[in-house]
Amino acid sequence: MPILYDNPVSRNGYKARLLASHLGLSLQVVSKDLRAGESRQADFLAKNAAGKVPVLELEDGTCLPESNAIVLFLAEGSALLPVDTLERAQVLRWMFFEQSQLLPNIGLARMLKLTGRDAQRPDVYAQRIEAGQDALAALDRHLAGNDWAALGRFTVADIVLYAYASVAEVAGFDMAAYPAVVAWRRRVEALPAHIASDWGFAA
Amino acid sequence: MPILYDNPVSRNGYKARLLASHLGLSLQVVSKDLRAGESRQADFLAKNAAGKVPVLELEDGTCLPESNAIVLFLAEGSALLPVDTLERAQVLRWMFFEQSQLLPNIGLARMLKLTGRDAQRPDVYAQRIEAGQDALAALDRHLAGNDWAALGRFTVADIVLYAYASVAEVAGFDMAAYPAVVAWRRRVEALPAHIASDWGFAA
Numbered sequence: 001m002p003i004l005y006d007n008p009v010s011r012n013g014y015k016a017r018l019l020a021s022h023l024g025l026s027l028q029v030v031s032k033d034l035r036a037g038e039s040r041q042a043d044f045l046a047k048n049a050a051g052k053v054p055v056l057e058l059e060d061g062t063c064l065p066e067s068n069a070i071v072l073f074l075a076e077g078s079a080l081l082p083v084d085t086l087e088r089a090q091v092l093r094w095m096f097f098e099q100s101q102l103l104p105n106i107g108l109a110r111m112l113k114l115t116g117r118d119a120q121r122p123d124v125y126a127q128r129i130e131a132g133q134d135a136l137a138a139l140d141r142h143l144a145g146n147d148w149a150a151l152g153r154f155t156v157a158d159i160v161l162y163a164y165a166s167v168a169e170v171a172g173f174d175m176a177a178y179p180a181v182v183a184w185r186r187r188v189e190a191l192p193a194h195i196a197s198d199w200g201f202a203a
Numbered sequence: 204m205p206i207l208y209d210n211p212v213s214r215n216g217y218k219a220r221l222l223a224s225h226l227g228l229s230l231q232v233v234s235k236d237l238r239a240g241e242s243r244q245a246d247f248l249a250k251n252a253a254g255k256v257p258v259l260e261l262e263d264g265t266c267l268p269e270s271n272a273i274v275l276f277l278a279e280g281s282a283l284l285p286v287d288t289l290e291r292a293q294v295l296r297w298m299f300f301e302q303s304q305l306l307p308n309i310g311l312a313r314m315l316k317l318t319g320r321d322a323q324r325p326d327v328y329a330q331r332i333e334a335g336q337d338a339l340a341a342l343d344r345h346l347a348g349n350d351w352a353a354l355g356r357f358t359v360a361d362i363v364l365y366a367y368a369s370v371a372e373v374a375g376f377d378m379a380a381y382p383a384v385v386a387w388r389r390r391v392e393a394l395p396a397h398i399a400s401d402w403g404f405a406a
Contacts, residue, residue: 050300050341062289066303069296076288085279086265093272097253099302100269124330138253 003028003057004070005039005047009114011107011163012067013054014197018159019071022193023078027056068095068160075156082151091150094157098164102139105132106164110171118172129172136168136178143180147187154191162188206231206260207273208242208250212317214310214366215270216257217400221362222274225396226281230259271298271363278359285354294353297360301367305342308335309367313374321375332375339371339381346383350390357394365391 004027006013020027032038032053040051048055048065056064056073064070072095075081082088109128112118118125139161143149150157166185168175175182188194207230209216223230235241235256243254251258251268259267259276267273275298278284285291312331315321321328342364346352353360369388371378378385391397 045344049345050304050338064292064296066296066299068299069292072295073288073292085276089267089272089276092275093267093269096269096271096299096302099299100306101253103303104307121326121330123324123326127324127327135253141248142252 001026001028002059003030005030005032005044005053005055005057007031007034007053008197009034010053011110011167012052012103015067015160015163016054016056016070016074017197018163018195019074019080019156021195022080022159022191023075024193025074067163068099071095071156071160080154080156080159082155087151091155091157094149095160097135097138098157098160101135102132102161102164105129105135106168106171106173109173110164110167113170113172125172132168132171132173133177136165136173136175136181139165140178140180143184147184149184154188158184158188204229204231205262206233208233208235208247208258208260209256210234210237211400212237213256214313214370215255215306218270218363218366219257219259219273219277220400221366221398222277222283222359224398225283225362225394226278227396228277270366271302274298274359274363283357283359283362285358290354294358294360297352298363300338300341301360301363304338305335305364305367308332308338309371309374309376312376313367313370316373316375328375335371335374335376336380339368339376339378339384342368343381343383346387350387352387357391361387361391 004013004016006029008031016027032044038044039053045051047057047063050065052065054067054070056070064073072081082091105128109125109132112121112125148154148158149161162185165181207216207219209232211234219230235247241247242256248254250260250266253268257270257273259273267276275284285294308331312328312335315324315328351357351361352364365388368384
Protein backbone atom coordinates (compact mmCIF):
# COMPACT_ATOMS: atom_id res chain seq x y z
CA MET A 1 0.00 0.00 0.00
CA PRO A 2 1.38 3.48 -0.83
CA ILE A 3 2.40 5.67 2.10
CA LEU A 4 1.17 9.27 2.28
CA TYR A 5 3.43 11.42 4.45
CA ASP A 6 1.08 14.06 5.68
CA ASN A 7 -0.07 16.24 8.57
CA PRO A 8 -3.62 16.85 9.80
CA VAL A 9 -3.35 20.62 9.26
CA SER A 10 -2.14 20.29 5.65
CA ARG A 11 -4.77 21.19 3.07
CA ASN A 12 -2.39 19.89 0.41
CA GLY A 13 -2.39 16.52 2.17
CA TYR A 14 -6.18 16.73 2.42
CA LYS A 15 -6.39 16.78 -1.39
CA ALA A 16 -4.94 13.25 -1.54
CA ARG A 17 -7.18 12.08 1.33
CA LEU A 18 -10.29 13.53 -0.34
CA LEU A 19 -9.36 11.94 -3.67
CA ALA A 20 -8.77 8.59 -1.95
CA SER A 21 -12.27 8.78 -0.48
CA HIS A 22 -13.79 9.48 -3.91
CA LEU A 23 -11.87 6.65 -5.57
CA GLY A 24 -12.02 4.14 -2.72
CA LEU A 25 -8.22 3.98 -2.54
CA SER A 26 -6.32 2.80 0.51
CA LEU A 27 -3.34 4.88 1.63
CA GLN A 28 -1.21 4.40 4.73
CA VAL A 29 -1.17 7.91 6.18
CA VAL A 30 1.96 8.72 8.20
CA SER A 31 1.90 12.02 10.06
CA LYS A 32 5.05 14.15 10.16
CA ASP A 33 5.33 16.62 13.03
CA LEU A 34 6.00 19.84 11.14
CA ARG A 35 6.51 22.02 14.25
CA ALA A 36 9.17 19.58 15.45
CA GLY A 37 10.91 20.00 12.09
CA GLU A 38 10.38 16.41 10.95
CA SER A 39 9.84 17.50 7.33
CA ARG A 40 13.22 19.29 7.37
CA GLN A 41 15.31 16.34 8.57
CA ALA A 42 17.77 14.62 6.22
CA ASP A 43 15.72 11.43 5.83
CA PHE A 44 12.68 13.42 4.76
CA LEU A 45 14.65 15.82 2.53
CA ALA A 46 15.77 12.69 0.65
CA LYS A 47 12.08 12.05 -0.08
CA ASN A 48 11.33 15.70 -0.95
CA ALA A 49 14.10 18.27 -1.42
CA ALA A 50 11.51 20.96 -0.66
CA GLY A 51 10.98 19.62 2.87
CA LYS A 52 7.20 19.68 2.65
CA VAL A 53 4.29 17.28 3.05
CA PRO A 54 2.54 15.61 1.35
CA VAL A 55 4.83 13.02 -0.23
CA LEU A 56 3.53 9.78 -1.71
CA GLU A 57 5.91 6.82 -1.32
CA LEU A 58 5.20 3.88 -3.58
CA GLU A 59 5.86 0.27 -2.66
CA ASP A 60 9.15 0.26 -4.59
CA GLY A 61 10.38 3.29 -2.59
CA THR A 62 9.75 5.86 -5.33
CA CYS A 63 8.79 9.18 -3.77
CA LEU A 64 6.41 11.66 -5.37
CA PRO A 65 6.07 15.10 -3.71
CA GLU A 66 3.64 17.92 -4.59
CA SER A 67 -0.03 17.44 -3.82
CA ASN A 68 -1.31 18.07 -7.33
CA ALA A 69 1.21 15.66 -8.88
CA ILE A 70 0.11 13.05 -6.32
CA VAL A 71 -3.57 13.66 -7.16
CA LEU A 72 -2.94 13.33 -10.90
CA PHE A 73 -0.91 10.14 -10.39
CA LEU A 74 -3.54 8.49 -8.18
CA ALA A 75 -6.45 9.58 -10.39
CA GLU A 76 -4.95 8.24 -13.62
CA GLY A 77 -7.46 5.89 -15.26
CA SER A 78 -10.39 7.09 -13.13
CA ALA A 79 -13.46 9.07 -14.17
CA LEU A 80 -12.11 12.11 -12.29
CA LEU A 81 -9.26 12.66 -14.77
CA PRO A 82 -10.17 12.83 -18.48
CA VAL A 83 -8.04 11.12 -21.12
CA ASP A 84 -8.81 13.56 -23.93
CA THR A 85 -5.88 15.97 -24.35
CA LEU A 86 -7.94 19.15 -24.50
CA GLU A 87 -10.20 18.14 -21.60
CA ARG A 88 -7.14 17.23 -19.56
CA ALA A 89 -5.58 20.59 -20.45
CA GLN A 90 -8.57 22.38 -18.90
CA VAL A 91 -8.24 20.28 -15.74
CA LEU A 92 -4.52 21.10 -15.55
CA ARG A 93 -5.24 24.77 -16.17
CA TRP A 94 -7.28 25.00 -12.96
CA MET A 95 -4.78 22.88 -11.04
CA PHE A 96 -1.99 25.32 -11.97
CA PHE A 97 -4.25 28.28 -11.16
CA GLU A 98 -4.78 26.71 -7.74
CA GLN A 99 -1.05 26.38 -7.14
CA SER A 100 0.00 29.83 -8.31
CA GLN A 101 -2.92 32.04 -7.30
CA LEU A 102 -5.16 30.37 -4.70
CA LEU A 103 -2.83 28.29 -2.50
CA PRO A 104 0.01 30.81 -1.95
CA ASN A 105 -2.42 33.51 -0.83
CA ILE A 106 -5.12 31.65 1.11
CA GLY A 107 -2.48 29.22 2.39
CA LEU A 108 -0.08 31.80 3.79
CA ALA A 109 -2.87 34.04 5.13
CA ARG A 110 -4.31 30.99 6.93
CA MET A 111 -0.94 29.97 8.33
CA LEU A 112 -0.27 33.53 9.59
CA LYS A 113 -3.72 33.54 11.25
CA LEU A 114 -3.39 30.08 12.80
CA THR A 115 0.02 30.96 14.29
CA GLY A 116 -0.96 34.48 15.35
CA ARG A 117 1.65 36.08 13.09
CA ASP A 118 -0.83 38.11 11.02
CA ALA A 119 -0.49 40.93 13.56
CA GLN A 120 3.32 40.71 13.48
CA ARG A 121 3.54 41.08 9.71
CA PRO A 122 0.44 43.12 8.86
CA ASP A 123 1.54 44.17 5.37
CA VAL A 124 2.52 40.62 4.40
CA TYR A 125 -0.90 39.44 5.58
CA ALA A 126 -2.68 42.33 3.80
CA GLN A 127 -0.91 41.61 0.51
CA ARG A 128 -1.89 37.94 0.64
CA ILE A 129 -5.49 38.95 1.28
CA GLU A 130 -5.43 41.37 -1.69
CA ALA A 131 -3.97 38.74 -4.03
CA GLY A 132 -6.26 36.04 -2.64
CA GLN A 133 -9.28 38.28 -3.30
CA ASP A 134 -8.14 38.57 -6.93
CA ALA A 135 -7.92 34.78 -7.18
CA LEU A 136 -11.31 34.19 -5.52
CA ALA A 137 -12.89 36.81 -7.80
CA ALA A 138 -11.46 35.02 -10.85
CA LEU A 139 -12.79 31.68 -9.63
CA ASP A 140 -16.15 33.29 -8.86
CA ARG A 141 -16.43 34.80 -12.37
CA HIS A 142 -15.79 31.37 -13.82
CA LEU A 143 -18.10 29.42 -11.51
CA ALA A 144 -20.93 31.92 -12.05
CA GLY A 145 -21.43 30.23 -15.43
CA ASN A 146 -20.17 26.72 -14.66
CA ASP A 147 -21.26 24.14 -12.09
CA TRP A 148 -17.76 22.63 -11.91
CA ALA A 149 -14.31 24.10 -12.42
CA ALA A 150 -12.77 22.48 -15.47
CA LEU A 151 -15.49 20.58 -17.31
CA GLY A 152 -19.23 19.93 -17.11
CA ARG A 153 -18.59 17.39 -14.37
CA PHE A 154 -16.70 16.95 -11.07
CA THR A 155 -12.98 16.32 -11.68
CA VAL A 156 -9.71 16.42 -9.77
CA ALA A 157 -9.61 20.17 -10.52
CA ASP A 158 -12.56 20.61 -8.13
CA ILE A 159 -10.81 18.52 -5.48
CA VAL A 160 -7.63 20.59 -5.45
CA LEU A 161 -9.42 23.97 -5.68
CA TYR A 162 -11.75 22.98 -2.83
CA ALA A 163 -8.87 22.27 -0.44
CA TYR A 164 -7.99 25.96 0.01
CA ALA A 165 -11.31 27.53 -1.07
CA SER A 166 -12.91 25.70 1.85
CA VAL A 167 -10.65 27.32 4.47
CA ALA A 168 -10.85 30.89 3.12
CA GLU A 169 -12.88 32.11 6.11
CA VAL A 170 -10.27 30.73 8.52
CA ALA A 171 -7.65 32.71 6.59
CA GLY A 172 -9.71 35.89 6.98
CA PHE A 173 -11.59 36.19 3.68
CA ASP A 174 -15.20 37.43 3.56
CA MET A 175 -16.84 34.88 1.27
CA ALA A 176 -20.03 36.92 0.87
CA ALA A 177 -18.26 38.53 -2.10
CA TYR A 178 -17.97 35.19 -3.92
CA PRO A 179 -21.46 33.62 -4.07
CA ALA A 180 -20.64 31.33 -7.00
CA VAL A 181 -17.66 29.90 -5.09
CA VAL A 182 -19.84 29.36 -2.02
CA ALA A 183 -22.52 27.57 -4.10
CA TRP A 184 -19.86 25.38 -5.77
CA ARG A 185 -18.38 24.47 -2.37
CA ARG A 186 -21.83 23.23 -1.36
CA ARG A 187 -22.01 21.09 -4.52
CA VAL A 188 -18.62 19.54 -3.67
CA GLU A 189 -19.70 18.92 -0.06
CA ALA A 190 -22.96 17.25 -1.21
CA LEU A 191 -21.14 14.48 -3.09
CA PRO A 192 -21.60 11.11 -1.32
CA ALA A 193 -17.87 10.40 -0.94
CA HIS A 194 -17.08 13.84 0.49
CA ILE A 195 -15.04 14.05 3.68
CA ALA A 196 -14.44 17.28 5.58
CA SER A 197 -11.22 15.77 6.84
CA ASP A 198 -10.54 12.17 7.72
CA TRP A 199 -8.62 13.37 10.77
CA GLY A 200 -11.48 15.42 12.14
CA PHE A 201 -9.99 18.88 11.74
CA ALA A 202 -12.47 21.56 10.73
CA ALA A 203 -9.84 24.01 9.53
CA MET B 204 -1.95 28.81 -36.28
CA PRO B 205 -2.61 29.09 -32.51
CA ILE B 206 -2.51 32.58 -31.00
CA LEU B 207 -0.44 33.20 -27.86
CA TYR B 208 -1.70 36.25 -25.96
CA ASP B 209 1.40 37.42 -24.20
CA ASN B 210 3.54 40.36 -23.09
CA PRO B 211 7.30 40.81 -23.49
CA VAL B 212 7.84 41.17 -19.74
CA SER B 213 5.94 37.95 -18.90
CA ARG B 214 8.16 35.07 -17.86
CA ASN B 215 5.10 32.83 -17.96
CA GLY B 216 4.64 33.78 -21.62
CA TYR B 217 8.34 33.18 -22.19
CA LYS B 218 7.86 29.53 -21.19
CA ALA B 219 5.61 28.99 -24.24
CA ARG B 220 8.01 30.92 -26.50
CA LEU B 221 11.01 28.91 -25.27
CA LEU B 222 9.13 25.64 -25.75
CA ALA B 223 8.07 26.71 -29.27
CA SER B 224 11.73 27.31 -30.10
CA HIS B 225 12.72 23.85 -28.84
CA LEU B 226 9.90 22.13 -30.75
CA GLY B 227 9.98 24.26 -33.89
CA LEU B 228 6.35 25.29 -33.37
CA SER B 229 4.82 28.39 -34.92
CA LEU B 230 2.69 30.60 -32.69
CA GLN B 231 1.12 33.94 -33.54
CA VAL B 232 2.18 36.07 -30.58
CA VAL B 233 -0.25 38.90 -29.77
CA SER B 234 0.93 41.34 -27.12
CA LYS B 235 -1.53 42.63 -24.54
CA ASP B 236 -0.69 45.96 -22.88
CA LEU B 237 -0.91 45.00 -19.21
CA ARG B 238 -0.31 48.53 -17.86
CA ALA B 239 -3.21 49.79 -19.98
CA GLY B 240 -5.38 47.08 -18.41
CA GLU B 241 -5.94 45.13 -21.62
CA SER B 242 -5.84 41.80 -19.76
CA ARG B 243 -8.63 43.01 -17.43
CA GLN B 244 -11.10 44.03 -20.15
CA ALA B 245 -14.29 42.01 -20.70
CA ASP B 246 -13.17 40.49 -24.01
CA PHE B 247 -10.00 39.16 -22.42
CA LEU B 248 -11.72 38.03 -19.21
CA ALA B 249 -13.88 35.84 -21.47
CA LYS B 250 -10.65 34.14 -22.59
CA ASN B 251 -9.21 33.89 -19.05
CA ALA B 252 -11.32 34.66 -15.97
CA ALA B 253 -8.07 35.34 -14.08
CA GLY B 254 -7.24 38.28 -16.39
CA LYS B 255 -3.65 37.19 -16.97
CA VAL B 256 -1.39 36.37 -19.90
CA PRO B 257 -0.43 33.99 -21.36
CA VAL B 258 -3.51 32.49 -22.99
CA LEU B 259 -3.32 30.08 -25.91
CA GLU B 260 -6.21 30.40 -28.37
CA LEU B 261 -6.65 27.46 -30.71
CA GLU B 262 -7.98 27.73 -34.25
CA ASP B 263 -11.48 26.67 -33.15
CA GLY B 264 -11.56 29.48 -30.57
CA THR B 265 -10.87 27.28 -27.54
CA CYS B 266 -8.86 29.25 -24.98
CA LEU B 267 -6.30 27.69 -22.65
CA PRO B 268 -4.86 29.89 -19.88
CA GLU B 269 -2.04 29.08 -17.43
CA SER B 270 1.50 28.86 -18.75
CA ASN B 271 2.22 25.36 -17.50
CA ALA B 272 -1.04 23.97 -18.93
CA ILE B 273 -0.13 25.59 -22.26
CA VAL B 274 3.37 24.06 -22.15
CA LEU B 275 1.98 20.59 -21.39
CA PHE B 276 -0.62 20.88 -24.17
CA LEU B 277 1.92 22.00 -26.78
CA ALA B 278 4.56 19.45 -25.72
CA GLU B 279 2.20 16.46 -25.88
CA GLY B 280 3.74 13.81 -28.15
CA SER B 281 7.20 15.40 -28.11
CA ALA B 282 10.41 14.11 -26.54
CA LEU B 283 10.19 16.85 -23.89
CA LEU B 284 7.15 15.27 -22.20
CA PRO B 285 7.37 11.58 -21.24
CA VAL B 286 4.44 9.21 -21.80
CA ASP B 287 5.24 6.88 -18.91
CA THR B 288 2.93 7.69 -15.97
CA LEU B 289 5.62 7.72 -13.30
CA GLU B 290 8.07 9.73 -15.43
CA ARG B 291 5.30 12.19 -16.23
CA ALA B 292 4.45 12.43 -12.53
CA GLN B 293 8.02 13.56 -11.79
CA VAL B 294 7.79 16.20 -14.53
CA LEU B 295 4.46 17.44 -13.12
CA ARG B 296 5.92 17.44 -9.60
CA TRP B 297 8.51 20.07 -10.60
CA MET B 298 5.97 22.03 -12.63
CA PHE B 299 3.71 22.33 -9.57
CA PHE B 300 6.73 23.18 -7.37
CA GLU B 301 7.50 25.97 -9.84
CA GLN B 302 3.96 27.35 -9.62
CA SER B 303 3.57 27.22 -5.85
CA GLN B 304 7.06 27.95 -4.57
CA LEU B 305 9.29 29.53 -7.23
CA LEU B 306 6.98 31.75 -9.33
CA PRO B 307 4.97 33.46 -6.55
CA ASN B 308 8.14 34.52 -4.73
CA ILE B 309 10.63 35.33 -7.50
CA GLY B 310 7.78 36.66 -9.64
CA LEU B 311 6.35 39.11 -7.12
CA ALA B 312 9.80 40.18 -5.85
CA ARG B 313 10.78 40.91 -9.47
CA MET B 314 7.58 42.83 -10.17
CA LEU B 315 8.02 44.93 -7.00
CA LYS B 316 11.64 45.67 -8.05
CA LEU B 317 10.78 46.50 -11.68
CA THR B 318 8.01 48.91 -10.59
CA GLY B 319 9.97 50.43 -7.70
CA ARG B 320 7.45 49.24 -5.12
CA ASP B 321 9.92 47.10 -3.13
CA ALA B 322 10.74 50.20 -1.03
CA GLN B 323 7.03 50.98 -0.49
CA ARG B 324 6.19 47.50 0.85
CA PRO B 325 9.49 46.40 2.44
CA ASP B 326 8.04 43.58 4.53
CA VAL B 327 6.09 42.14 1.59
CA TYR B 328 9.29 42.22 -0.47
CA ALA B 329 11.34 40.71 2.39
CA GLN B 330 8.88 37.85 2.89
CA ARG B 331 8.95 36.98 -0.81
CA ILE B 332 12.76 36.95 -0.69
CA GLU B 333 12.71 34.64 2.38
CA ALA B 334 10.27 32.22 0.75
CA GLY B 335 12.09 32.42 -2.58
CA GLN B 336 15.36 31.55 -0.86
CA ASP B 337 13.68 28.44 0.56
CA ALA B 338 12.51 27.46 -2.93
CA LEU B 339 15.90 28.11 -4.54
CA ALA B 340 17.62 26.12 -1.76
CA ALA B 341 15.28 23.18 -2.42
CA LEU B 342 15.97 23.33 -6.15
CA ASP B 343 19.70 23.60 -5.43
CA ARG B 344 19.66 20.53 -3.15
CA HIS B 345 17.96 18.57 -5.92
CA LEU B 346 20.15 19.80 -8.79
CA ALA B 347 23.33 19.16 -6.79
CA GLY B 348 22.79 15.48 -7.62
CA ASN B 349 20.89 15.76 -10.92
CA ASP B 350 21.80 17.40 -14.23
CA TRP B 351 18.13 18.09 -15.06
CA ALA B 352 15.10 18.73 -12.88
CA ALA B 353 12.68 15.85 -13.37
CA LEU B 354 14.50 13.05 -15.20
CA GLY B 355 17.94 12.25 -16.55
CA ARG B 356 17.24 14.46 -19.56
CA PHE B 357 15.94 17.92 -20.47
CA THR B 358 12.13 18.10 -20.20
CA VAL B 359 9.38 20.71 -20.00
CA ALA B 360 10.04 20.82 -16.23
CA ASP B 361 13.40 22.47 -16.98
CA ILE B 362 11.72 24.97 -19.32
CA VAL B 363 9.20 26.17 -16.77
CA LEU B 364 11.65 26.24 -13.85
CA TYR B 365 14.16 28.19 -15.94
CA ALA B 366 11.68 30.99 -16.69
CA TYR B 367 11.81 32.41 -13.16
CA ALA B 368 15.14 30.93 -11.99
CA SER B 369 16.78 32.94 -14.78
CA VAL B 370 15.49 36.29 -13.49
CA ALA B 371 16.28 35.71 -9.80
CA GLU B 372 19.07 38.33 -9.79
CA VAL B 373 16.69 40.96 -11.22
CA ALA B 374 14.30 40.15 -8.35
CA GLY B 375 17.11 40.70 -5.83
CA PHE B 376 18.37 37.18 -5.05
CA ASP B 377 22.08 36.49 -4.53
CA MET B 378 22.61 33.39 -6.66
CA ALA B 379 26.07 32.68 -5.20
CA ALA B 380 24.22 30.63 -2.58
CA TYR B 381 22.81 28.27 -5.25
CA PRO B 382 25.73 26.98 -7.35
CA ALA B 383 23.85 23.90 -8.62
CA VAL B 384 21.03 26.11 -9.90
CA VAL B 385 23.55 28.39 -11.61
CA ALA B 386 25.29 25.42 -13.27
CA TRP B 387 21.93 24.00 -14.42
CA ARG B 388 20.91 27.37 -15.88
CA ARG B 389 24.13 27.26 -17.98
CA ARG B 390 23.20 23.78 -19.21
CA VAL B 391 19.74 25.05 -20.26
CA GLU B 392 21.31 28.08 -21.98
CA ALA B 393 23.80 25.89 -23.87
CA LEU B 394 21.06 23.94 -25.67
CA PRO B 395 21.03 24.79 -29.42
CA ALA B 396 17.38 25.90 -29.50
CA HIS B 397 17.69 28.15 -26.45
CA ILE B 398 16.40 31.72 -26.71
CA ALA B 399 16.97 34.35 -24.02
CA SER B 400 13.75 35.98 -25.18
CA ASP B 401 12.44 36.22 -28.70
CA TRP B 402 11.41 39.80 -27.98
CA GLY B 403 14.90 40.85 -26.95
CA PHE B 404 14.23 41.53 -23.27
CA ALA B 405 17.06 40.55 -20.94
CA ALA B 406 14.93 40.57 -17.79
